[in-house]
Amino acid sequence: MKKFVHSAITFLLALGSASFVAYVMAHIAHDNLGIPGSALREQALIGAGVIVGLVTIELLASKER
Secondary structure (H helix, E strand, O other), rough: OHHHHHHHHHHHHHHHHHHHHHHHHHHHHOOOOOOOHHHHHHHHHHHHHHHHHHHHHHHHHHOOO
């Protein structure tokens, strides 16, 4: 049970940190570099898909050990 709680807290902290960094990067790209919002949304969806895939692979691989 402790391992599950530790994993859940770690996941939530990583999610919060990633969300904050993504917001700051999008703000800089949109306001300072002039990249349109539609291009940022497309790249964000692709990045989110890659991250979800990697986290899923890591969780499934850690259950096998």
